[in-house]
Amino acid sequence: MPYQLSRTRIRFAVLTVLLGAGAGSPAMAEDASAMLQRLAHANELAKAGISEIAAASDAETPFATKAQLGEALYFDTNLSANRTMSCATCHDPSLAFRDPRIDVAGGAFSLGDDGKSLGDRNAPTAAYAKFSPSFHVREDGVAVGGQFWDGRAMDLAEQAGGPPLNPIEMGMPDKASVVERLREDDDYVAGFKALFGEDVWSDSDQAYAAMTKAIAAFEEDDQFAPFDSKYDWFLRGEYKMTPQEELGRVLFFSQQFTNCNTCHMLKTSPTAEGETFTNYEFHNIGVPRNVATRDVLKKDVAFTDNGLLDNAAIEDPAYRGKYKTPSLRNVAVTGPYMHNGVFADLETVVRFYNKYNSKAEINQTNPETGAPWGEPEVLETISLTELEKGDALDSQRIDAIVAFLKTLTDARYEPLLDKQETASSN
Numbered sequence: 001m002p003y004q005l006s007r008t009r010i011r012f013a014v015l016t017v018l019l020g021a022g023a024g025s026p027a028m029a030e031d032a033s034a035m036l037q038r039l040a041h042a043n044e045l046a047k048a049g050i051s052e053i054a055a056a057s058d059a060e061t062p063f064a065t066k067a068q069l070g071e072a073l074y075f076d077t078n079l080s081a082n083r084t085m086s087c088a089t090c091h092d093p094s095l096a097f098r099d100p101r102i103d104v105a106g107g108a109f110s111l112g113d114d115g116k117s118l119g120d121r122n123a124p125t126a127a128y129a130k131f132s133p134s135f136h137v138r139e140d141g142v143a144v145g146g147q148f149w150d151g152r153a154m155d156l157a158e159q160a161g162g163p164p165l166n167p168i169e170m171g172m173p174d175k176a177s178v179v180e181r182l183r184e185d186d187d188y189v190a191g192f193k194a195l196f197g198e199d200v201w202s203d204s205d206q207a208y209a210a211m212t213k214a215i216a217a218f219e220e221d222d223q224f225a226p227f228d229s230k231y232d233w234f235l236r237g238e239y240k241m242t243p244q245e246e247l248g249r250v251l252f253f254s255q256q257f258t259n260c261n262t263c264h265m266l267k268t269s270p271t272a273e274g275e276t277f278t279n280y281e282f283h284n285i286g287v288p289r290n291v292a293t294r295d296v297l298k299k300d301v302a303f304t305d306n307g308l309l310d311n312a313a314i315e316d317p318a319y320r321g322k323y324k325t326p327s328l329r330n331v332a333v334t335g336p337y338m339h340n341g342v343f344a345d346l347e348t349v350v351r352f353y354n355k356y357n358s359k360a361e362i363n364q365t366n367p368e369t370g371a372p373w374g375e376p377e378v379l380e381t382i383s384l385t386e387l388e389k390g391d392a393l394d395s396q397r398i399d400a401i402v403a404f405l406k407t408l409t410d411a412r413y414e415p416l417l418d419k420q421e422t423a424s425s426n
């Protein structure tokens with residue numbers, strides 16, 4: 001087994017123990033994934049005609065692949081100014097790649113490396129992110145894909161270059177200083193050369209770009225997209241949905257009773273494998289400002305997030321307030337919800353959609369606050385045509401949709417579902 005693999009495996013195990021999350025299950029999944037990786041690696045070596053032992057003793061290449069190098073970088077706190085923060089701080093693999101620090105800002109916003117800065121957006125999961133196509137605007141004017149809520153990074157590599165230099169996240173002053181940090185580690189010095197060419201260190205831009213490519217390669221690893229939820233087993237005929245889950249599934253994919261699959265469906269058939277539950281198009285669904293959290297944090301409560309208009313490729317105000325439709329994989333364990341983390345519970349999200357199709361007073365009320373839902377952050381661009389299609393949902397149907405959404409939880413995160421339930425019933 002190459003040296004690096006054991007180095008990061010240990011780090012992963014420490015993280016899991018420290019956070020005490022989903023104890024047994026992630027460790028089990030980790031063993032399986034380590035085994036798969038080892039087999040794949042042995043296979044590669046066999047193809048190249050070298051034995052694993054020979055490769056392991058080759059001290060020149062501490063990382064066998066870009067993905068392994070990327071894994072080390074992903075967990076490396078040296079990429080932040082005070083050396084306290086890595087990608088995993090805000091996208092923890094043992095917690096479905098979300099920010100586990102729910103004691104900060106109710107989990108809505110992420111605390112930066114400086115210990116005081118907070119952004120305005122909720123950290124999405126980095127799982128299944130690789131399926132988003134490169135950002136582009138189609139001929140019909142519809143914006144699609146990219147990374148971040150506003151798609152402003154073309155792809156995973158461009159995205160990975162953002163956080164180290166973001167003053168409210170990892171806070172490094174410039175690319176050169178990040179590269180200097182990388183050069184402190186002899187394994188990186190050798191590994192970058194072996195994987196990106198001898199002259200990779202000759203200028204900072206080149207070394208920085210190599211770092212972002214390695215991190216992206218890690219995020220393309222199967223660990224980020226195991227497709228092993230109950231829903232996936234159901235598609236393969238190996239799990240029988242409960243009647244409630246099945247009702248939720250049928251409602252979700254129905255063009256008559258709900259509108260969910262207008263935006264949250266990638267494939268053309270509702271029983272296709274590999275569904276990511278988003279077509280990666282951008283919409284404004286009328287999410288209200290997160291006044292309560294911003295008030296507690298003494299942030300401007302009247303702040304308006306411009307969404308897609310913050311993307312440098314977009315100038316037309318008709319795109320203001322739109323966000324990339326998020327994947328719903330692992331959604332039951334990645335709250336709080338929406339670009340600004342305004343809703344704590346999944347059921348609230350489903351009830352929120354219902355406000356468009358049921359004018360009954362009870363459905364115009366946010367169950368978390370007992371008050372009306374609140375003005376949409378941006379009024380003029382809401383996708384009303386899509387949202388107003390469908391019937392009003394009664395409580396039984398709302399519960400069924402929530403039950404269905406829970407079946408989209410990867411096997412290793414199943415134990416987190418119970419935790420979430422215990423937490424919200426307290």
Ligand code: HEC
Nearest residue numbers: 086087090110121122123124126129147148149160163169
């Ligand atoms: C301080 C917390 C923080 C750190 C550290 C951080 N992120 Fe993020 N990440 C976020 C937030 C918040 C967003 C959403 C920001 C936005 O949309 O404007 C995000 C978005 C993303 C996305 C986009 C997902 C999607 O569906 O669009 C990916 C992928 C990602 N981060 C990976 C990384 C990687 C890789 C690193 C390390 C180089 C990293 N993040 C470091 C908080 C963080």
Ligand code: HEC
Nearest residue numbers: 259260263283287323324325326337338339349353383386
């Ligand atoms: C018009 C397109 C559209 C339709 C229809 C739609 N969604 Fe969404 N959905 C989105 C967008 C865009 C967001 C993110 C909005 C934001 O943060 O401002 C979102 C967010 C969500 C979230 C929160 C995800 C997260 O990680 O924060 C859930 C859950 C969800 N939708 C489920 C559903 C369900 C269930 C339905 C059907 C009842 C549905 N959606 C219908 C586009 C849509």
